[in-house]
Structures are given as structure tokens and as C-alpha cells.
Amino acid sequence: xxxxxxxxxxxxxxxxxxxxxxxxxxxxxxxxxxxxxxxxxxxxxxxxxxxxxxxxxxxxxxxxxxxxxxxxxxxxxxxxxxxxxxxxxxxxxxxxxxxxxxxxxxxxxxxxxxxxxxxxxxxxxxxxxxxxxxxxxxxxxxxxxxxxxxxxxxxxxxxxxxxxxxxxxxxxxxxxxxxxxxxxxxxxxxxxxxxxxxxxxxxxxxxxxxxxxxxxxxxxxxxxxxxxxxx
Amino acid sequence: xxxxxxxxxxxxxxxxxxxxxxxxxxxxxxxxxxxxxxxxxxxxxxxxxxxxxxxxxxxxxxxxxxxxxxxxxxxxxxxxxxxxxxxxxxxxxxxxxxxxxxxxxxxxxxxxxxxxxxxxxxxxxxxxxxxxxxxxxxxxxxxxxxxxxxxxxxxxxxxxxxxxxxxxxxxxxxxxxxxxxxxxxxxxxxxxxxxxxxxxxxxxxxxxxxxxxxxxxxxxxxxxxxxxxxxxxxxxxxxxxxxxxxxxxxxxxxxxxxxxxxxxxxxxxxx
Numbered sequence: 307x308x309x310x311x312x313x314x315x316x317x318x319x320x321x322x323x324x325x326x327x328x329x330x331x332x333x334x335x336x337x338x339x340x341x342x343x344x345x346x347x348x349x350x351x352x353x354x355x356x357x358x359x360x361x362x363x364x365x366x367x368x369x370x371x372x373x374x375x376x377x378x379x380x381x382x383x384x385x386x387x388x389x390x391x392x393x394x395x396x397x398x399x400x401x402x403x404x405x406x407x408x409x410x411x412x413x414x415x416x417x418x419x420x421x422x423x424x425x426x427x428x429x430x431x432x433x434x435x436x437x438x439x440x441x442x443x444x445x446x447x448x449x450x451x452x453x454x455x456x457x458x459x460x461x462x463x464x465x466x467x468x469x470x471x472x473x474x475x476x477x478x479x480x481x482x483x484x485x486x487x488x489x490x491x492x493x494x495x496x497x498x499x500x501x502x503x504x505x506x507x508x509x510x511x512x513x514x515x516x517x518x519x520x521x522x523x524x525x526x527x528x529x530x531x532x533x534x535x536x537x
Numbered sequence: 538x539x540x541x542x543x544x545x546x547x548x549x550x551x552x553x554x555x556x557x558x559x560x561x562x563x564x565x566x567x568x569x570x571x572x573x574x575x576x577x578x579x580x581x582x583x584x585x586x587x588x589x590x591x592x593x594x595x596x597x598x599x600x601x602x603x604x605x606x607x608x609x610x611x612x613x614x615x616x617x618x619x620x621x622x623x624x625x626x627x628x629x630x631x632x633x634x635x636x637x638x639x640x641x642x643x644x645x646x647x648x649x650x651x652x653x654x655x656x657x658x659x660x661x662x663x664x665x666x667x668x669x670x671x672x673x674x675x676x677x678x679x680x681x682x683x684x685x686x687x688x689x690x691x692x693x694x695x696x697x698x699x700x701x702x703x704x705x706x707x708x709x710x711x712x713x714x715x716x717x718x719x720x721x722x723x724x725x726x727x728x729x730x731x732x733x734x735x736x737x738x739x740x741x742x743x744x745x746x747x748x749x750x751x752x753x754x755x756x757x758x759x760x761x762x763x764x765x766x767x768x769x770x771x772x773x774x775x776x777x778x779x780x781x782x783x784x785x786x787x788x789x790x791x792x793x794x795x796x797x798x799x800x801x802x803x804x805x806x807x808x
Contacts, residue, residue: 309782389735389736392762393762395762397762400778407797407802408799409795410798411795412654413662414661417767418785419763419764419778420781420785426599426601426652428548428599428654429548429550429598436800438800448582448583448584450583450760451738451739452737
């Protein structure tokens with residue numbers, strides 16, 4: 307007796323194995339949307355060869371995220387495709403062999419992941435050992451991988467940004483050639499409001515300069531800050 | 538012969554005893570145990586394998602050994618107190634526990650179950666099992682000394698082992714997660730095949746505080762293309778497909794004289 311794999315297309319009629327990965331915004335742009343992979347995810351597929359494949363695909367839901375840096379490309383596309391390939395290969399490998407065999411006598415059959423169950427019957431009519439493989443469609447359809455190495459953190463959260471007081475003005479005095487010049491900057495306070503663990507939280511992000519130019523031509527300001535009206 | 542704790546068990550020669558049990562104390566009415574019919578609230582993200590398995594029909598002198606961590610081995614046998622020292626079996630199988638009240642039992646101890654046919658080329662089944670409380674078949678003590686002996690393997694008790702405060706962070710690997718769950722169960726001999734780094738790392742899907750461990754062990758194996766087996770000596774091995782195929786073929790090479798009487802490989806090359 308020798309067990310050798312068969313074409314799994316003949317056994318399970320599976321054409322390809324796919325992983326559905328949700329997308330994650332890694333652009334730091336809160337308005338960023340992902341139309342090419344709407345609604346924010348991507349389906350990765352593994353198809354071994356046309357000769358061995360069947361008619362239908364099997365899709366698994368992944369916890370691994372597809373990190374997006376722009377509208378067209380992902381940061382970890384290759385990593386997730388490699389994950390899909392190795393999972394697809396292993397998933398289909400387990401389905402290459404299917405058997406149900408009954409042997410005379412009580413046998414100490416070695417355990418193997420291919421055997422769904424080993425059954426021994428010991429009575430007057432039959433003394434047998436039976437082994438058989440898993441049901442053809444046996445599967446768990448939720449997967450729990452994660453690509454920590456390429457995960458993006460920081461501002462790529464579903465946050466909304468807004469400006470609020472205080473606004474700041476400051477002046478910097480330096481030398482341009484032989485002339486002493488004072489430039490004036492105005493900063494606005496940028497905040498973000500995010501949903502964190504179900505709570506709406508507002509956090510300070512940074513000061514954004516909204517004006518950074520030399521003062522008007524002509525005589526330099528005599529002193530003090532050049533005041534802009536607050537919008 | 539069949540022995541439990543080195544005591545002989547009965548062979549149901551005519552099938553009459555099985556018929557009696559099915560008729561009067563059927564196990565589809567009083568179940569020897571209950572299995573989960575859904576993964577449980579915390580494990581809903583893991584889900585069950587596709588399709589539920591129904592409880593197999595009662596069969597006397599049948600022993601079943603599944604693969605995986607979530608299912609356990611079991612069998613139903615008969616003991617006749619005229620031939621079997623049932624008191625010894627009970628004393629050995631139900632020991633005292635330090636947690637039990639004085640004079641009370643509380644611990645299940647492993648006892649050997651042996652299924653042996655003298656003409657099987659030296660092969661036999663010898664495993665450690667746990668005895669469920671024996672069921673007397675007769676309502677009149679002393680008239681009929683037959684007891685239904687239901688046994689299970691250690692995986693039955695794995696469901697009482699929880700994974701503790703399991704909280705996945707970026708430092709976790711599949712290997713460390715395997716070790717955590719195996720340790721939670723208390724598996725002494727635990728081995729896994731190598732895990733391809735393309736499987737990345739476990740996600741926070743496995744943040745399953747104080748959930749029952751067996752399902753989680755099966756889910757880990759599925760995520761990395763492996764399956765869990767428990768060997769007859771109690772060791773646990775998470776196998777890749779190639780290892781599983783080799784184990785199967787090596788076993789048959791070692792025992793070339795096995796006699797196949799029914800069934801075969803599905804989809805052979807030529808019909």
C-alpha cells in the first residue's frame with residue numbers, strides 16, 4: 307500500500323484559493339480613499355496551474371491588512387501575495403489525498419494529519435481497523451495573520467483634522483546681506499479628532515505655519531511683530 | 538482480547554448486548570457528554586470548521602481516535618464483574634484529589650486500554666484512557682453484573698484548560714503562540730514542524746482571554762498549514778502535509794503484511 311497524491315482539482319473542484327485583506331490608509335491623509343481596491347480591501351489569489359485546478363474558488367477572510375500608500379499601490383502587496391501563495395499551497399496539499407480503507411485485525415496505525423479518524427471495531431463479527439481522510443470541504447474560513455513589519459502607525463487613523471485657538475505669531479530677526487531683516491510667522495494650532503475605543507478624542511497635533519514670507523519691500527519694520535488679522 | 542486496566546472486557550458475541558443498550562439505555566437520549574455546537578462568543582472570530590459533525594451512532598466495542606485537538610478519542614465497552622475486577626478498575630481510575638473533600642474522590646487517573654488480536658502480525662492498540670463512571674446495565678444488582686464502560690482520551694479534559702490572559706502584540710510568533718496554548722493545556726511532549734516565515738505573525742484575532750484551549754490550538758495549526766495529531770503515547774505533533782504523508786507511508790512500509798479488506802484511495806490513476 308502506498309499513498310500518493312492525486313490532482314486536487316479532481317477531488318474538490320477548487321480553482322484557486324484567495325485571501326481577502328482589508329485596506330489601511332498609510333498616507334497620513336485623512337481624506338484619502340482607495341477607489342482601486344474599494345471598499346478598502348484587496349483579494350489576493352493563488353492559482354497553482356490550469357491543469358490541476360477545478361472550477362470554483364475558495365475565499366478566506368484575513369486579519370492581515372493591505373497597507374496603502376497611494377491610490378494604486380500597496381506597501382505590502384508582495385508580502386500578502388506570498389502569504390496567499392504559501393497558504394494556498396498548503397491548503398490544497400492537504401486535499402491531494404483522499405481515502406477510506408479498512409484493514410483486518412487491530413492495528414497500531416501510526417497517527418497522521420491526513421487521517422480524520424482511526425476506528426477500531428472489536429466484536430464477534432468483525433475485528434477491523436479503519437482509517438479515512440477528512441471530508442473534502444473541511445476548512446476554517448477565518449485566518450489570523452498579521453504583517454507587523456510593514457504596519458503603518460501614526461496619523462493614518464480615521465481622524466478628522468481641524469484648527470482651533472490659540473494662534474501664535476512670532477518674529478525672527480536675521481541678517482540678509484548687510485541688512486537686518488525681521489520675518490514674521492503665524493502659526494495655527496492643528497488638532498485631530500479621532501474615534502479611539504469608542505470614545506471621541508481630540509488631540510493636539512502640531513503648529514502649522516500659515517505665513518512665512520519676508521515683510522513687504524521697503525523699510526523694514528522698526529520692531530515688534532507684524533500682526534496679521536486672525537481669520 | 539480487550540483489557541482495561543489489565544482486566545478483561547467482554548466481547549459481544551451475538552450483538553444482543555448492543556441491541557439491549559440501544560433499546561433500553563440509548564446514548565442518543567442520555568448523552569455521555571455534550572459538545573459545543575458553536576464556537577462560543579469569544580471564539581466567534583475563529584469559527585468552527587465548515588460543517589458540524591453529528592454524534593456517531595452508538596456502537597459497542599468500538600474505539601475512535603480522531604486527529605485534531607478539539608475532538609477526543611472514546612469507546613464504549615462492557616465489563617462483566619464475574620470476569621473483571623471492576624472494583625480494582627474503579628479504584629485505579631478514580632483516585633483521590635488534593636482538592637477533593639476528605640474521603641471523596643475527584644481525580645480521573647489514566648488506565649491502559651489494550652485491543653489485541655493475536656494474529657495481527659504483532660500489532661495492537663495500547664493507549665492510556667480515562668474511564669467515565671460505569672453504567673450498570675441491570676436494575677437488579679447481583680442478577681446481572683454487566684457495566685457499560687465508556688472511556689475517553691486526555692483530549693476530553695483539554696476543554697477544561699484555558700489560555701489565560703492571552704494578549705497578542707507585535708512580538709508574538711506562531712511558535713510562541715503554539716507554546717503558550719500547549720502550555721495552557723499542559724501538554725508535556727509537544728512538537729511542531731517548521732513554520733514558513735511567509736505566514737507572518739499571529740494577529741490580535743488570538744486575543745482570546747480565558748477561552749478554552751483546544752479550538753485555539755486547531756486554529757493556530759490551520760493558519761500555518763498544519764494539523765494537530767495526538768499520538769498514542771500522549772505526545773502531540775503539529776504536522777505539515779509532507780510530514781503527514783511520510784508518516785502514513787512509512788507506517789505501511791514498516792507493516793507490509795496488513796490485509797486490506799475494504800475501501801481504497803479515492804480517484805486512483807486508472808479505474
